Amino acid sequence: MARYAMVIDTKRCVGCHACVITCYMENNVPEGFTRDWIVEVVEGEFPDLRSEIRTERCNHCENPPCVFVCPCGASYKDKDTGIVLVHHDKCSGCKACIAACPYDARFINPIGYADKCTFCDHRVKLGKTTACAQTCPTSAINFGNLDDPASKLHKLMNGRIVKTMKPEAGTGPNIFYLL
Amino acid sequence: MTEVTSFRNNPLIDPHLEIWEWQIPGYLFLGGLVAGLMILNGVWRLFYSDKEGRSITRNGAVAAPVLLSLGMFLLFLDLSYKIHVFRFYTTFNPASPMSWGSWILLLVYPVQILTLALPGGIERFGWRFSFLNPLWDKIKIYAERYNVAVSTSNIVLGIGLGIYTGILLAVNAARPLWNVSLLGPLFLVSGLSAASAWNLLARPNDAEKKLLVRWDIGLLGIELIFLMLIIIELSTGPIGKQAAAGLFLGGNYTASFWVFIVGLGILLPLWLEIREAIGRYVPHWLGPLLVLGGGLALRIVFVYAGQISSMPEITLFR
Numbered sequence: 001m002a003r004y005a006m007v008i009d010t011k012r013c014v015g016c017h018a019c020v021i022t023c024y025m026e027n028n029v030p031e032g033f034t035r036d037w038i039v040e041v042v043e044g045e046f047p048d049l050r051s052e053i054r055t056e057r058c059n060h061c062e063n064p065p066c067v068f069v070c071p072c073g074a075s076y077k078d079k080d081t082g083i084v085l086v087h088h089d090k091c092s093g094c095k096a097c098i099a100a101c102p103y104d105a106r107f108i109n110p111i112g113y114a115d116k117c118t119f120c121d122h123r124v125k126l127g128k129t130t131a132c133a134q135t136c137p138t139s140a141i142n143f144g145n146l147d148d149p150a151s152k153l154h155k156l157m158n159g160r161i162v163k164t165m166k167p168e169a170g171t172g173p174n175i176f177y178l179l
Numbered sequence: 180m181t182e183v184t185s186f187r188n189n190p191l192i193d194p195h196l197e198i199w200e201w202q203i204p205g206y207l208f209l210g211g212l213v214a215g216l217m218i219l220n221g222v223w224r225l226f227y228s229d230k231e232g233r234s235i236t237r238n239g240a241v242a243a244p245v246l247l248s249l250g251m252f253l254l255f256l257d258l259s260y261k262i263h264v265f266r267f268y269t270t271f272n273p274a275s276p277m278s279w280g281s282w283i284l285l286l287v288y289p290v291q292i293l294t295l296a297l298p299g300g301i302e303r304f305g306w307r308f309s310f311l312n313p314l315w316d317k318i319k320i321y322a323e324r325y326n327v328a329v330s331t332s333n334i335v336l337g338i339g340l341g342i343y344t345g346i347l348l349a350v351n352a353a354r355p356l357w358n359v360s361l362l363g364p365l366f367l368v369s370g371l372s373a374a375s376a377w378n379l380l381a382r383p384n385d386a387e388k389k390l391l392v393r394w395d396i397g398l399l400g401i402e403l404i405f406l407m408l409i410i411i412e413l414s415t416g417p418i419g420k421q422a423a424a425g426l427f428l429g430g431n432y433t434a435s436f437w438v439f440i441v442g443l444g445i446l447l448p449l450w451l452e453i454r455e456a457i458g459r460y461v462p463h464w465l466g467p468l469l470v471l472g473g474g475l476a477l478r479i480v481f482v483y484a485g486q487i488s489s490m491p492e493i494t495l496f497r
Contacts, residue, residue, distance in 0.1 A: 017186070037187035045180060056187070069350060071277035072263070073270040092266045093259030095198040096277050102353035102490050104196070107189040112260030166490050168417070169352060 003062075003082045003146040004119055005174040006133070007153045007162075008054055012140035015040060015053040019132035019141060026120060026131035030110050035117040036132060054177055055132070055141060058105040058117040059165060060084045062172030066097035066106065075114070082174070083121050088113045102169040119143070146174070183492065196354075196486035202257040204478035207344045208373070209250030210280075211366050211474065214341030215374025216243045217287070219394075220294060221333030224326070227390070234383035234391075236299035242377065244291045251284060276350055280343040287336055293329045296322035341367035348485060356423035356481070356488035359412050365405040366478075372398040373474035376448075376467035392452050395470065399449045406441065423488040432484040440480060444473015 015038045023029060023036050036057035043050050064084050067075045074090035075097050077083070086097075091113035098106045098114065109115035120130040128134070133143040144151040153176075161179040191197050216239045223235045258264055268285070272278040295301045296319045304311050322329055345366030348357035375395040383391060413424035427436040451466035 020186075033189050034187055037185060039186070040184040042182045043180070056185075065352065068272075068274040069277065071270075071272055071275045071281055072266040073272055074266070090263070090266050090269075091260055092263040093261070094257070094277060095259065096275070096347075098192070098198050099196065099348075099351045099486075100353055104187075104189075104192050104489070107192050108198070108259045112258075112263075166492065169490060 001079060001082055002148075003174065004060070004124060005144065005146045005153060005176065006057075006119075006130075007142045007144075007156045007176045007178060009138075009140045009142070009156070009178040010052045010054045011178065012138040013038075013053045013055060014138055014140075016137060018135050018137055019055050022131045022135040023117075026123075027118065029115075033107050033109070033115070035115070052179075056103070056105075056165070057132075057175070058084060058101075058119075059103055059171065059173035059175045060117075060119055062174065063170060065100040065102070065169075065171060069096045069100045071096060078121065081119075081121060081124060083119045083124070084116075085118055085121060086114050086116065102166050102171060103173075195489070199257065199482055199486065201479070202253040204475065204482045206250045206253040206257070207347070207366065207478040207482070208475045209246050209253070210284075210344045211341050211370025211478075212373045212377060212471075213243045213247045213250065213287070213370075214337040214339075214344070214367065215371040216240070216246075216377065217291070217294075217333040217337035218341070218371060219374050219378060221330040221337065223387075224297065224330040225334075227386075230386045231384065232299050232387060234378040234381040234387050236297070237301070238381035239374065239378050240291070240294050240300055242381065243294075244288060247284070247287060247291075276343055276346045280340070280347060283336060283339050283343060287340060290329065290332045290336055293318065293322040293325070294333055297326060297329060298323065338367065341370040344370065348481065351485075353490060354485045354488050355416070355419035355490060356413065356426065357485040358420075359409050361405050361409050361412070362481075365402065365409065368398055368402045368405060369474050369477055372402055373471055376470035376474075379467040380464060392456050395466075396449060396452050396456060399445050399452070399470070403441070403445050403449075406445075419488070419490045422491065423484075426484045426488060431487065432480055435476070435480050436484075439476035440473055443469055444476050448473065 017038055019036055020034055020038065027035060029035055036055055039054055039056050041052045060083055064077060067077055067084060071094060072090050072092050074087045076085060078085055093108060093112045095108065106114050106116040123130060129143045133141040142153060142156055144153045146153055156178065157176060163177050163179060164173040187193055219235050220240055223232050255261065255264055267281040271282060296315065304315060342363040345363035349359060349362040352358050372395055375391045375398060379388065379391050410424060410427060413420045426432045448466040448469040451461045455461050
């Protein structure tokens, strides 16, 4: 099984929202909802301030609580890619997965099923990168297979401080942020 | 100073979760109540078989499937993809409490029908449903033959159902308020207490009344201890749990927690029932009614407050 992951360079991200817009277009995201979003953090006391801009989405966890709690077997981890996906035709809209997700990455699609980032699995199957990674004008978003030793993700993380979101949740996120 | 600005604004998710509304507390309350009714019925039949029952063995047993159906209807109302409700029964996910719960609910109905067919339950149907009597006679023979098994099933399934209503919330590590080990036992004890109160309102005979009041005093005491232990667990836990405890200790849900759950739902009925047990006059309906209201308040407050509590982002830059 491949282990698809994303490495996001917070020093490159300028918060332009291009990833958000391209996701709308690529995945036909319903109006008023979003599968990825920008977060800006400012920390410290003036004038000693530090800021971070990053793009967030489903972390496609190694240990996904949304998959464990799903009573209908609709949420699953794809055997070939490791991407966490939702079978729309199996979902009953019970919202257990939304309650279980520490990242609040899911939402209820107006049709009724649980919706979220798919790592553009339809593109990945064709050997392409995700739409957000392809669009990012500063190359802050990088997508690849962590199980591939030649993947650029390893090179990007080498020598940088790397963090994942809410590691204490024990979910094993597959989105890595470079500080 | 840390300022986090998120541009996400998904309905029902931001600024905090609002995915579960009144239907879920209603379902959890009715599920707990039915679990309690089943356990009390089983215990009465197994350990108090020398005493005649009325409220527990008949009135409570008749109410249980009706209340459970109402609860399941509330659960159905909560689903956002209602046409796919059958999907609960096309798979079984052993890691999912909701999956366990939906299958337990399915097992509960046949046991409740067999329970009603036991002596002291429903003897015969009236003229409107008299066409059911030949079949009912056969069910009665079967139920009586397996009397002990049916009563034991009531206790086992009741415990499973009652604990499940709490575990359903407790498995969510993402919501620190729910993620406490005692939530399942708390909801089970609260369900038993609510069932005692229900039976006290359902015309119990003297023997039943005496025991139910004693049981309820004990159950309310245990519920109070569990609640305090949960507050201790939360306030001495990691930062997310401390913030969750803060919701009850000065935060948004302080008044509703202490007034409706602890005060009106536990302490006042406890005092009333102790007075009743020592022979003082109290309106017989007041204590049980407060207990039922407290049980509902417990679920409402926990379901809503739990959706506000979330794991904080502890380290931002390192």
